[in-house]
Amino acid sequence: MRIPDRLALSLIAGVTGLGVLCGHAMASAVLPSTSVLVINEADKEGSIGVKNTDKVPVLLYTKIARLDDEDLDAALIPTPAAVLVQPGETQVVRVLYRSNQSLDKEHLARVMFMGIPPKTDQPGRISLMLGQDLPVVIRPKGYKPVDNKWEYLKWRISGDQLCVSNETKYAVRFVNAVKLVPGDKNVSMPKPYSLPGSDNCAPLPSGYMPQAGAQVEFSAVSDYNYILDGRRASIEHVAPQAPGKMPSTGEVQRAQPDNEVGASAAPDQPSAAPGA
Incomplete structure (x- = not known):
């Protein structure tokens, strides 16, 4: 189990004076208290603390x-959307949820925190703005946690593609670089x-031929943003059909290895499994 890198996806550099090679960097960084922001529909908001780790106000x-x-x-x-934070202090940021409709499933979004440093007029100085990009999970009323929700994903090979479908009320996160085994063929999901x-x-990788007992190996991401490596699920192989032909019983083949992970039945009741 490991924690994903929470460093911002945004890095903005303002270059003054002599430029990058001859200058001195002044970086501003902010640090959230958690790696995921959860909003419960019943609470109508979620909150997170963000600390200024710099020696100057940002x-x-x-x-x-x-x-x-997303169809949310x-x-x-976000409130406050912009606020001055003193060195070493932590600002609580609330994200308000407002809707006239009730949720029947989980939703995802992203929240970005940027620490804008004070302007400097010193020659040869570079101001760097570092931020954090975190997932936001919006949960409906009556949410009940379910362990290993990624086991409900259905993986299949259809033609020359590897597909993953989600027939539950959960929003499931995983690392999009997956591997086909046996054979250790890498696939990058969109x-x-x-x-x-x-x-x-x-x-699928060029020339890949599905084998009996084929599985997909991937890294799942938990509700608390931990990465869980080495998850495996069986792969269903959907045989190609001739135009206008209905699939027969033997045209859908499903590998059934002894250590199959993905065979659990998906939750039936939305209220009992709106998951993340």
């Missing part, structure tokens, strides 16, 4: 990023998550 700027494939019909409002009701596919 302007803490917070922004919510929505995922392109709600407003996510997204590091699987939203409820989604189906995502990626091209």
Whole structure:
């Protein structure tokens, strides 16, 4: 088990004077108290502490990023969106959830914290703005935690693609670099998550031939943003169909290894399994 790198995906450099090679760097960094922000629908908000680890005051700027494939019909409002934080101090940032509709499944978003350093006019100085980009999980009322939710994902080979589908109410996160075994063939999935009701596919390695007992090995991400390596799930092989032909009983083959991980039945009740 390991914790993913929480260093910001954004790095903005303002170069003055003599430039990078001859200058001195002045970095500003902010550090969240947790690696994931959870918003419960019943609470209508979530909160997180963000510490200024620099020796100078920074302007803490917070922004919510929505995922392109999310259908969340709600407003996510950070407050305060911008605030001055003194050296060593921690600012509590709330993210308000506002919607006229009730949730029936989990949703995902991202929150970005940027520490903007004070302006410097000193020649040869470089001001760096370092930030943090964290996942936001929005949970419906009645949420009940379920362990190993990634076991409910369904992996299949369809034609020349590896696909993963999510038929549950959970939003499941994983590292998108996965491996086919046996053979140790690497596949890069298009997204590091699987939203409820989604189906995502990626091209198989050139020349790959499915084998009996084939599995996908991947790293799952827990509710608390821990990375759990070495998860495995069986792969269903969907045989190609001729145009207009209905699939017969023998055209869908599912590998059943002794240590199969993904054979658990998906939760039936949305209220009991709206998961993350």
